[in-house]
Amino acid sequence: MTTLAERHPLIETTLPSTVTLSTGEGGLPRLLVDSPSATAEIYLQGAHVTRWQPGRQAPVLWVSAESNFAPAMPIRGGVPICFPWFGVNSAGPQHGWARIRDWTLISATDDGTDVRLAFALSDSPETRESAWPHRFDARYEVVVGTRLTLSLSVINTSDSEFTYEEALHTYFAVADVRKMSITGFRGLTYSDLGETGFQSEEPLRLTGPMTRNVTGATGETVMTGPFRQLRLTRSNAANTIVWNPWAEQAATMPDFGDDEWTEMICVETANVGASWVRLEPGETHTLATTYEVGLLR
Numbered sequence: 001m002t003t004l005a006e007r008h009p010l011i012e013t014t015l016p017s018t019v020t021l022s023t024g025e026g027g028l029p030r031l032l033v034d035s036p037s038a039t040a041e042i043y044l045q046g047a048h049v050t051r052w053q054p055g056r057q058a059p060v061l062w063v064s065a066e067s068n069f070a071p072a073m074p075i076r077g078g079v080p081i082c083f084p085w086f087g088v089n090s091a092g093p094q095h096g097w098a099r100i101r102d103w104t105l106i107s108a109t110d111d112g113t114d115v116r117l118a119f120a121l122s123d124s125p126e127t128r129e130s131a132w133p134h135r136f137d138a139r140y141e142v143v144v145g146t147r148l149t150l151s152l153s154v155i156n157t158s159d160s161e162f163t164y165e166e167a168l169h170t171y172f173a174v175a176d177v178r179k180m181s182i183t184g185f186r187g188l189t190y191s192d193l194g195e196t197g198f199q200s201e202e203p204l205r206l207t208g209p210m211t212r213n214v215t216g217a218t219g220e221t222v223m224t225g226p227f228r229q230l231r232l233t234r235s236n237a238a239n240t241i242v243w244n245p246w247a248e249q250a251a252t253m254p255d256f257g258d259d260e261w262t263e264m265i266c267v268e269t270a271n272v273g274a275s276w277v278r279l280e281p282g283e284t285h286t287l288a289t290t291y292e293v294g295l296l297r
Ligand SMILES: O=P(O)(O)OC[C@H]1O[C@H](O)[C@H](O)[C@@H](O)[C@@H]1O
Pocket: 074, 094, 095, 211, 241, 243, 266
């Protein structure tokens, strides 16, 4: 008898015993990782990581109870991949099409400590007719263990240079966003809802809606709440975006519960706006981030 994975068109590799393919919410295919160090869930649409639980800890990522799970609809939560543009584009979907396209699983291994999954997305007739028509190969590596590492590599396979924006738009689950403090931005410039400035010595705290784009963070970003600490590192990312819609914007989003905004914070690892990536033919760029969680009590 063949398994679901063996006959699924988006699975081009054998799976270790710690990874299974199953039917998720809305009938969408998803991978479940269950290893001694962590469990995780990744939808093939968008190569979208929706759950990561190191050890027996509570989920580190947040997903809205109101999220859509449907073909070509973004999932509200987890780690949406924003590519090849970030934000609004009158000629295509907000944050680009990578998060709503099917990615192919090309490799899955378990070394006894970490489970490594590699997903691929390349240009297609649809993407070549989109607002970003270039030829490219993207690889997304997800390493599931006591840490979660995400690496998005893009290769320019066309014969001329191109530019793009990218973000790993991660939604973290928090006890109460109003009780979080975030360090790692001291002295860096930011822009936030039209205002620009420098991050002070004080940790960043949220007291209202925030869409803060901090430029130049290179060390650790540490998000501390009442019960746990989330530690984030990144490479090749000029921007770190901190987003919470607060009550008013949350109420306008059909796929976001009115009262859910207190439970989440997005801290996004990105190259957007003036920090877009430029690639010559044959060049590759890799954006990466790692998350680790520590319990405080
Ligand atoms: O609703 P989405 O398309 O998933 O975007 C979610 C959010 O992403 C970014 O952080 C933008 O700055 C916000 O304005 C936007 O609301």
